[in-house]
Amino acid sequence: MSITIALPKGALLKGTIARLQAIGIDFGEFLETSNRLLRLKDRSERYEGLLVRAQDVPVYVAYGQAQVGVVGFDILKEKQLPVAQVADLGFGYCRLSVAVKGDSPYRGVQDLPAHCRVASKFTTCARSYFEERELPVELIPLYGSVELAPLTGMAEAIVDLVSTGRTLKDNGLIEIEKIFDSTARLIAHPLSYRLGRVGLHELLGQIQTAAVPA
Amino acid sequence: MSITIALPKGALLKGTIARLQAIGIDFGEFLETSNRLLRLKDRSERYEGLLVRAQDVPVYVAYGQAQVGVVGFDILKEKQLPVAQVADLGFGYCRLSVAVKGDSPYRGVQDLPAHCRVASKFTTCARSYFEERELPVELIPLYGSVELAPLTGMAEAIVDLVSTGRTLKDNGLIEIEKIFDSTARLIAHPLSYRLGRVGLHELLGQIQTAAVPA
Numbered sequence: 001m002s003i004t005i006a007l008p009k010g011a012l013l014k015g016t017i018a019r020l021q022a023i024g025i026d027f028g029e030f031l032e033t034s035n036r037l038l039r040l041k042d043r044s045e046r047y048e049g050l051l052v053r054a055q056d057v058p059v060y061v062a063y064g065q066a067q068v069g070v071v072g073f074d075i076l077k078e079k080q081l082p083v084a085q086v087a088d089l090g091f092g093y094c095r096l097s098v099a100v101k102g103d104s105p106y107r108g109v110q111d112l113p114a115h116c117r118v119a120s121k122f123t124t125c126a127r128s129y130f131e132e133r134e135l136p137v138e139l140i141p142l143y144g145s146v147e148l149a150p151l152t153g154m155a156e157a158i159v160d161l162v163s164t165g166r167t168l169k170d171n172g173l174i175e176i177e178k179i180f181d182s183t184a185r186l187i188a189h190p191l192s193y194r195l196g197r198v199g200l201h202e203l204l205g206q207i208q209t210a211a212v213p214a
Numbered sequence: 215m216s217i218t219i220a221l222p223k224g225a226l227l228k229g230t231i232a233r234l235q236a237i238g239i240d241f242g243e244f245l246e247t248s249n250r251l252l253r254l255k256d257r258s259e260r261y262e263g264l265l266v267r268a269q270d271v272p273v274y275v276a277y278g279q280a281q282v283g284v285v286g287f288d289i290l291k292e293k294q295l296p297v298a299q300v301a302d303l304g305f306g307y308c309r310l311s312v313a314v315k316g317d318s319p320y321r322g323v324q325d326l327p328a329h330c331r332v333a334s335k336f337t338t339c340a341r342s343y344f345e346e347r348e349l350p351v352e353l354i355p356l357y358g359s360v361e362l363a364p365l366t367g368m369a370e371a372i373v374d375l376v377s378t379g380r381t382l383k384d385n386g387l388i389e390i391e392k393i394f395d396s397t398a399r400l401i402a403h404p405l406s407y408r409l410g411r412v413g414l415h416e417l418l419g420q421i422q423t424a425a426v427p428a
Contacts, residue, residue, distance in 0.1 A: 004366075009358070038359055038362050039362070039365070039366075050362065050366065051359075052358065052359055052362065053356070053357040053358035053359065055356075055357040056356050056357050056358065056359070059354060059355075059356060059368075060366070060368065063354070063368050065366040065367060065368040066366075140273060140277070141273075142267070142270050142273060143267040143269040143270050144223070144266065144267035144269075144270060145252055145265075145266055145267065145270070148252050148253070148264065148266065151253070152218075152253075152264065152274070152279040152280075153279060154273075154274065154277050154279040
């Protein structure tokens, strides 16, 4: 019985593949620009890789179609799905932050006007952050280029991922509050994990301790 | 006072730019692979283009940050935002359909087992489709590669956009029911439209009747 591993498209893919290659599981083909495959067996045929959108990794793992997955903590917090969080893999650092226009008067979330508009791709995280602080805001869900929202005047603030800070800077935005830090996490299907599916605990242990060239 | 037009990234971008170029509004720069700009004035400086994710076009138009937008009917149905639907622009045809594995016994939605799983990026549309038919299903929201869901056994069916049908065919899936047809739509900010903002009705009329080289 093979084990299926869900790999996230996007920023964490290279790090995930390197981590797996370090323990002899090679899904490098997913990185080739000509690749159109979404499923791939490794050479040993003991492991199958599923290449899915980062947001879909916890879905495949929660439903048990993949027993193992790698995904950012940001997405785990946002999606709130029943998966076992096994380990912090340390790579893929970014943070979810509140940002505003540099020429605005706001230097902290307390400065934001009541019922102001906040645009975000992370509405679940943003909502709980502002609710905990009893700051009433109107959330505007967006799918991309969230930095455009304050520039056009649609929103006073955004809640978005920051890694180098370059996108914010290029758009004249400044970070006023960090909500949380995020890194790549190793997750597992809860039932397979608890019942100790054959080879699963060994695999999870190996992925955690794999020595990856920096 | 310039008019802002929200243009959708992705499949409808080329057609949208061609339509605008036909009436002398040139946002061709958005198509250049080196382009990183998300806002652009046309040569006359009377129009500003906003390049946003297709799902975000109705958001910018509903909030009045863009007075005009072009977006697929599929997204209008899914997002349910208050925008004025001005015209069907005719290009960008696709359809939202229910599909299953070709080797499954299902040849119509009535054949699907009760409470089966249906994966989709269009959960609002899918939910109302199945509810109207009183077919109880469990919807699984996905962000991409929906065709993978039946292949891994996560879902019995999917609700997804079909244009040429090639993705379905490549994955051994067949379409069993069409939910609706979709094409590019011209939309406007309701208040600007009703109050007849200067130049807006003329622009909308020109976009509708523009002769576009096939």
